[in-house]
Structures are given as C-alpha cells and as structure tokens.
Amino acid sequence: MDRIKFGTDGWRAVIAKDYTIDAVAKVAYATALWLTRKFKNPAAVIGYDCRFGGEMFMEAVAKILASKGIRVYIPEQFVTTPMVSLAVKKLKANCGIMISACNGPVNFNGYKLKGDHGGPMFEKDVKDIENLISEENEIDLELLNWNYMLEQGLIQYINLETIYMKEVRDNLSPEKFKASGLRIAFDAMFGSGQNLIKKLFPDEVSMHCVVNPSFHGVPPDPVRKNLNELSEWITHTRDIALGIALDGDADCVTLFDEKGNLIDANMILLLLIHYLAGYRQEEGKVVAGFSSTGKVRKICDHYAVPLIQSKIGFKEISRIMTEETVLVAGEESGGIALGDHLPERDGFWAGLMVALAIVDTGKSLKQLLKEVYSITGPFAFERVDLELNRIIRTRVIENCRNEVYQNFGSFKVIRTESLDGCKFYFSENQWLLIRPSGTEPLIRLYAEAETSDITLAIIEAARKTLVGEA
Template sequence: MTPIKFGTDGWRAIIAKEFTVENVARVTEATVQWLKDNTNGTSSVIIGHDCRFAGEMFAKTAAIVFAKGGVQVKLASGFVSTPMVSLGTCKENADLGIVITASHNPPAYNGYKIKGSYGGPLLPEKVQEIEDLIPNSSDFKYDEEEFKALQAKGLIQDIDLEGMYIAAVEENFDLDAIRNSGLKFAYDAMYGAGQNVIRKILPDAVLLHCEDNPGFMGQAPEPIHKNLLEFSDLIKNSGDIAAGLATDGDADRIGLYNSKGEFVDSHHIILLLIKYLVEQKKMTGKVVTAFSASVKVKQLCDHFGLEHETVKIGFKYICSHMISEDVLLGGEESGGIAIKGHVPERDGIWMGLVIWEYMAKSGKSLEQLIDEVYAIVGKFAFQRNDLHLTESVKQSIIERCKKDEFKSFGSMSVADIQKIDGFKYFFNEDEWVMIRPSGTEPVLRTYAEAETLQKAEDILNACKQEILD
C-alpha cells in the first residue's frame, strides 16, 4: 500500500511510481464516498487535467470512478488550467472540482487537486476527511470502452472550460483598451495549460513556450526568475515589449517582467493590484496575505484605510477568508493571488490581465506604476534562499528558533519576533528575516526584506552564517 497524503495544495507524486491509475482510483473512491456522506442524493463534479504526461488517462480514470459511483461528471475537453476548473465548478454549481495537475512541480510529477463548490481550494478539514477515507487498495483497471459506455449513457459529459473562461475574461476586462493601447505584451506559458488563452484574446502578443510539451523541456514550470531567463532575455533584446507575463504548469501562479526584462516579484504585484482596484475601480474589502508577504502590504492597506490580516502559508488559508468575508485581495509570496469579482482561486492569467489593463488605462509603464507605489510605502526588495540541509540540522535550527536563541543576524539586532507560520525576525518596521522549515523535504526556507536587493541578500547571508554556526 502506498500511503496517499495531501500537501499544501493537493496530492502530488511521481508518475508511474506512486502516481498510478490504481492510486488515482483510490483517491477518487474516497471522494465518491465523501460526496455520498456530505450531499443529499445526486452530486456532480467538474474534472480537468493540465499538460502533463498521461493527464487525459488519469482524468478519465477519475471520471469513470465518479460515474460508476453515481456522481454526474463533466469532463473538460483537452487540457485546462486550474482556474478554469475552479470557475467551471462555481458556474456549473458542481459539488467539487478535480484537477489532475502537479502545478509547478518538475515534469516527472503529476497530482490531484480538489476544489470546493465555491471555486477555490477545498478547505483543509474537508480534504482531511477525504484522505481518511482512502482505501488501502483498488481493483480498478482502466478501460477505454467502459469510459465510452458511461459517456453514451450521459453519465460523463464534455464541457468547454476554456471557452467558459475566455467568456469570463471578455466580460470582466476592457480588452479593447489593452489591444488598442499601442503596448506590446509578451507571455511565457512555460509549456503549461494557459498557453491557448492569451493567443486567443490578444493575438498580437509575443508568445514563448506556448506549445504542448509534457516534459516542459526538463524544466519545472515554476514562474521564478531563474526558470525564466530565456523570457527575460527576449524582453531585454526586443526593446519594445512593455511587460511580460509568465504562468506555471496549471496557470494559477504569476511571474511578471518590466520592459527592461527585470523580474517583478509577487509582493510588488499585490501592491499594484490593491492600488488599481482601490483608486481606479473604487473597490473595497479586506486584504489577506500569507506570513511570508511584504510588510509593505499592511502599510498600503493603512494608507487606503483597508483592513489587513496575515495568515499561515498556503492559499487554502486565504481561501477560507475569501468565501466567508468581504475580501478585496488574497495573496502569497509564491505568486498565487486572487481578487474580488473572480473565483476565490489563484489565477496567474487573470492577475496579469489586471496589470496590463492598469497600464493600458493609465498610459503609464510598469516602472512608473511601481514608482507610484514606492511614493506611498517606500522602496523595498525581497529575496529568498532555500537551504538544503540534513533533516537533523534542520530540526536543530528550528528548536533554537522555538527557544528564541537568535538575538541578532550579523549587525542587525532583533527587535520583534512573529511566529504565525515559521519565525519572522524584525529589525525595524521595514526590514526582517524569516526562517521556515519545509514540511516535505530537508529544506529550510529563509526570506528577507530590506530597502535594497543587496541589503536583503546581506541579511540572508548573515542569517545563514548565524544559524549554521
């Protein structure tokens, strides 16, 4: 028996090793049972898969198990992004959404995400209930003829989630303003599931890696700068691209570049979105960010009179607020951001279009818009360093953190410590370093924020020296 555990966002495993037809069937059998326990009579699911190897087969496996369990299935035709499944789940009033995706993980992985009826991550306690129902084994055998027979009976139906998503984009954005702005935009799909959308809505955009390649050219489709150097160079060398958008394998995370090919991190994106939504769209609501996000978010919220709350790392914690409160924006350091008026789900393409609309309507460059944010909260830079250590060294450092043994890092004295999810050491109201262990691997994540990138890197180096001394 392979134990199946759901992590921060879904279950992920290596294809053909732990991620097999049998194990996908096991998870789905548990989900069928959970639906029987938690719904009155008939229930329905939306299922989609991204561009990864064998995604269609795994999605059909889930579809067969659901249909045989009496659950009405709507299965996406072709690969789709996670936000498309989430939007479809919400619009179709389905009980759950299932996405076969490993998001930004390396190409050897696939995964299984579960979405609630509201179109966002199923809440942790509900996921745990499903996990507890997973059987030790399954006698399921994949059979294409069985799939076709269930289709013929109407128990599995096709659904055009990409078409539904594009219709929502056309309804919610001033695409004419973007198309007629005279600005040239670029998009790197990282061979992921967002690759068709920009091509269809903005045919003049410069496209990179917008073709189907289940191996992602050997690169984990995570939209961070070290994975996007080709995209950065494309923008730098073009001389006329105003901004570049990148999304991960299932298109729920965002990466952004300015006209110089410089990476714009998610902290800056969150600040830009808040400023645009409040000043130009006249929107209000609470802002919820994960523990590793910039302190500048709270400062901008104070400026606009918005309530702000910090939560644990993991978008599911943000989602729980978005479905129960009036939330304007929810965001995390890793590029997952959601806004009011859309599903309570991370959506890289949607956030990128908001930024492009902001640029088009203001007539200002991304650099100018960021300078306007700096005029309110001051300049800042953020940096992260993942330390690969033995598990015993990792645990010993965390024990020292728990005992408040670290009083300074280099020349920086600790003025305050926060422990919402990890350990955040503040030197003053603008500068801090954070230490947080990975829950799944022998990695210690360290983060720092300061006025300049050099200062943030110096803090991280001092932190590394202090904790490994």
C-alpha cells in the same frame, strides 16, 4: 510508499514512483466516498494540465467517480486550474479535481482539490478525504467501461476554456488593451495556459506555447532563473508594454515591465492595491499570506484599506475570501486573486488586470511601480529553499518554537511572530521567516530588507546558522 498526504497545494509525487495509477485511484476513491456521503446527487469537474500522463490520470479519476454515481464533467484537452474552479461554480458542482503539480519539478504530478465555492477546498474537507484514503485499492479500473459511462451520461465532455474566456471578455475589457496599441509578451512555460494568449491576443508575442511534458527540463516555475528568454526578448524588442509568465497550470504569475525587469508577486499585489484602491477608489479588504512583503501593510494604511494576514497556502486565503468583502488577495509564491472574480489564484486574470491598469492610467508599468515605491519606500525580498534531512528540519522547527535563535550572525532578533512558521524581526524593515514547505521536504527562508545586499546577507546568515546544525 509513504502514506498519501495533502500539502498546502494538494498532493504531489514523482511520476511512476509514488504517483501511479494505483495511487491516484486510491485518492479518487476516497474523494468519491466523501462526495457521496456529503452531498445528494453530487457532481464534480475534473481537469488536467500538460504534465506527463495528465489525460490518463484524469480518465482514471473520472471512471472511479462515475462508478459511484457521481456526475463528472471533463474537458476535451488540457485546461488551467482557474478554469476548473470557475466551472465548479458555474456548473454548481460540489467538487473540482485538477491533475497538476503546478510549478513543481518536471517529473512530478499532483492532485488538487477544489471546493464548491470555486477555490481551494477547505482544510477540514481535505483532511476528511485524506483520512478516507485506503492502503489497498478498493476498485478494479479494468472493470469500468469508459464508453458505457459516456453513453449513460455519467461522464460528460464540456468546454471549460469557453466558459473561462467568456468570463474574461465580460469582465476585463481585453478590447481596451487591443485598442491602445500596447503590446504584450507572453511565456506559457509549456503549461496549460498556452491557449489563452492565442485566443485573446493572437497577434502578440508568445513563447513556449506547445505541449512538451518534459518542459525542456526546466520546471514551469515563473522565477527569474527560468525566465531569461522572456526578459531578453522584451529588452531587445523595445515595444513591449507588459510581459506575462504563467506557471504550469496558470494559477501563478510573474510580470515584466517594458525594460525587461521582473515584477514578482509581492510587487503585483502592491500594484493592484495601488490601482484598485487608489485610482479606482474601490473598497474591500486585502488578504496577504504571512510570507508576503511587509510593505502591504504600509500601502493598506496609506489607502485606509483593512488588511488581513493569513497562514501560507491559498486554502486559508480562499476561506477568508468567502467570508469577507475582499478587494485583492495574494501570496509571495505567485498567487493573486481578485475579489470580484474567484476565491482562487488566477495568474492570467491578475496579469490582464495589470494590463488594464496600464491602459486606464495612461502610465507605463515602470511609472506605476515608481508611484508604489513612493508610498512603501524601497525594499528587496528573497526566498531560498534549504534541503535538510528530516532530523535537522525537525530540530530547526523545534528551535524556532522554543525561541532558541536570538541572532543570525550580526542580525539580532528584537521580536518574533508565529502565525505560520517563525518570523524574526531585526528592525521594522528587516525580517526573516523560517518555515517548512507544505509541499516538499524543504525548509524555506524568506527575508526582506531595505536593499538586496542586506536581504541576501540575512539569508546567508540564516543559512549558516541552520546548516551549522547538521
């Protein structure tokens, strides 16, 4: 087994291959050492989603932390990642741990770390924990008695869902949407957000709201190819105002308009800037990941809203949100955070904020999108993952750093940016970003242009250039 390393969104591995009780115990022990060295009388919140073995892995982590004198709060059933982050903040815990591989393949699980600020743990702290992971297991789980730890109060059950739903009701006025008569269609993708819509809008259309660790063989990733059923339902039903699809742990979101058209995270970010800065006249900065649409700058300039570009991964965005007054933050992979909520991605919260925009403005989602396009101009965005061997991946990244690529097919490079990966501009409205994945052995290609045809042509030209190196 390779050394355990954390990527942009935690540590992920294949269940029963590298993701085992033994491996999770090593990471948990390192987390416990870090907590006891950094804090006096530390406390942690641990959750899990609907992936295979989630509760078992959570209990192993809880026992190890409790054995080191750490107060541990756990849920009685699966929860979302935002529930864990919110509970860390509300309970004044020092750390959150979420057993989840987010939107990853169905045979994966993961281990996500949350800081005491209520968002992804900062990079330095993650590295400190990573460096404490031993090659040998330091503790025998069989010697740790679960019932004894419960009796002693070292491990306590707490209803994280109740804490979260109170926050939703207190801040997002769900009764406004109910009173409007508008309808929502919801796809939980068999993930841990499945109870949210049932509790808040029990009469609304919902699908894949049961526990199925195989996810019917479809990764709980809310991208177009995985959401045809939701799109078709909205198209044929004709009375749906908004479709909401969440990933496996409900921190990422994709929306659909009343015609069944997909609204990705780039458009959701633009919509929320338009609603919050335009209609509600709220103030604050916008934070956007380096791979996000370039149209964020255009709409921020339109509303005189300061824009901060960040490295990819919500750890960096979260850090900025703790230091600045932020209106909204987002990244193209589906993560959206509202500044008055948490420095954390929250797919359900973002979806309900768009629902509130529809009610408050009295306009359909399609009409609001038309207003956004009138400010930004039309654009198309695509992301493609390339599976290349390690040697080729390394060569591609070195070539990017050394400015080897001067063109991709007929697209000639006029300038580059290298905040995170390498972004090649062919014009002010056409660009390509090449970077290695922070969670999987892949090279990611991101492209944007005025039309879908041009965007796909950029992707294909880049693919031919890079694959040709093999």
